[in-house]
Amino acid sequence: MSVEVRRVPLDFDAPLGQVWQGYVAPAELRMPLCPACRYGHTAAREWLETFTHLLLMLADETTAAVRRKRARGQATTMHPYFQHLLDQPPTRPGDDIEELTVGLAGRPPRDGMHDGLDRWNATKAIITAAGLDPQTWGVCARCSGEGRIEACPGQAAQLAAWQPVPPPEGPGWQLWSTSGDPTPTTPVFATADGLVDHLVREQGYREAAARQVIADGGSIGSLWLVGGQPYHAARDADQTAVMRKE
Numbered sequence: 400m401s402v403e404v405r406r407v408p409l410d411f412d413a414p415l416g417q418v419w420q421g422y423v424a425p426a427e428l429r430m431p432l433c434p435a436c437r438y439g440h441t442a443a444r445e446w447l448e449t450f451t452h453l454l455l456m457l458a459d460e461t462t463a464a465v466r467r468k469r470a471r472g473q474a475t476t477m478h479p480y481f482q483h484l485l486d487q488p489p490t491r492p493g494d495d496i497e498e499l500t501v502g503l504a505g506r507p508p509r510d511g512m513h514d515g516l517d518r519w520n521a522t523k524a525i526i527t528a529a530g531l532d533p534q535t536w537g538v539c540a541r542c543s544g545e546g547r548i549e550a551c552p553g554q555a556a557q558l559a560a561w562q563p564v565p566p567p568e569g570p571g572w573q574l575w576s577t578s579g580d581p582t583p584t585t586p587v588f589a590t591a592d593g594l595v596d597h598l599v600r601e602q603g604y605r606e607a608a609a610r611q612v613i614a615d616g617g618s619i620g621s622l623w624l625v626g627g628q629p630y631h632a633a634r635d636a637d638q639t640a641v642m643r644k645e
C-alpha cells in the first residue's frame with residue numbers, strides 16, 4: 400500500500416478511510432454499466448480469452464516445468480483444467496510449446512507463467528491471425544468497448560472534462576493511502592513528531608520507520624522482497640532506505 404504525507408489545514412476533518420470527496424466524480428457524471436456486456440467485449444471474445452489463457456498455461460505444463468516444480472517440492476500433476484479435455488494427448492507438451500506461447504504473447508513466460516497482459520496480447524494475435532481486426536472484432540457495439548454507457552447525451556465528454564480537486568493545504572501533518580484514490584488514514588497533527596508518535600502507537604511502526612516515511616514524504620508499493628525476505632514499504636521504510644543507499 401503506497402502512502403503519502405500530506406500537509407493539510409489543522410482543522411481538516413475529512414472522514415478517515417474514505418476517498419477525499421474532491422477525488423470522487425459527482426454522481427450525475429457517473430456512467431452506468433453497459434447492459435450488453437461485462438467489460439466491453441462480446442461473449443465470443445471472452446470465450447476466446449478463456450481459451451487463450453488455457454493455451455498459455457501449457458507453458459507451465461512442459462517436462463521442463465515438471466522438473467522445476469519437482470526440485471521445489473511442488474505438485475507436478477497437470478492443472479485440473481486440462482484433465483477433462485477431449486482427445487487428450489498421452490504425454491505432456493514438450494518445450495516447443497513455449498515457442499508458440501512466446502510468439503503469441505510477444506514475450507517469454509516468467510517462471511513458466513504468462514500474465515494477464517500476455518493473455519491480452521495473445522488474444523489479439525489470434526484474432527489477427529484469423530484475418531480480423533482486434534480493434535473491432537469482439538468489441539461490444541453498445542458501449543464501443545468502454546464497458547459503460549452514457550446516462551444522458553454528452554455525459555462522457557463532461558466526465559472527461561471533470562478535474563479532481565485536491566485537499567486544501569495547511570500546516571498540519573496527515574498520512575494518506577495513495578494505492579487507489581487518495582484517502583486520509585490518520586488524524587491531522589500539528590507537528591511531524593505528532594504524526595510519528597501516532598504511527599508508532601496506533602499503527603505499529605518502529606519510530607525510525609515512521610521518521611523515514613515522513614522524511615521521504617511517503618512510500619511507494621506494498622512489499623519489497625530482498626533475498627527472499629519481505630519488507631513492508633512503509634513499516635520497514637528505515638531498513639529499505641538503507642538498502643536503497645547500498
Ligand SMILES: [Zn+2]
Pocket residue numbers: 433434435436437439440539540541542543544545546547
Ligand atoms: Zn458493452
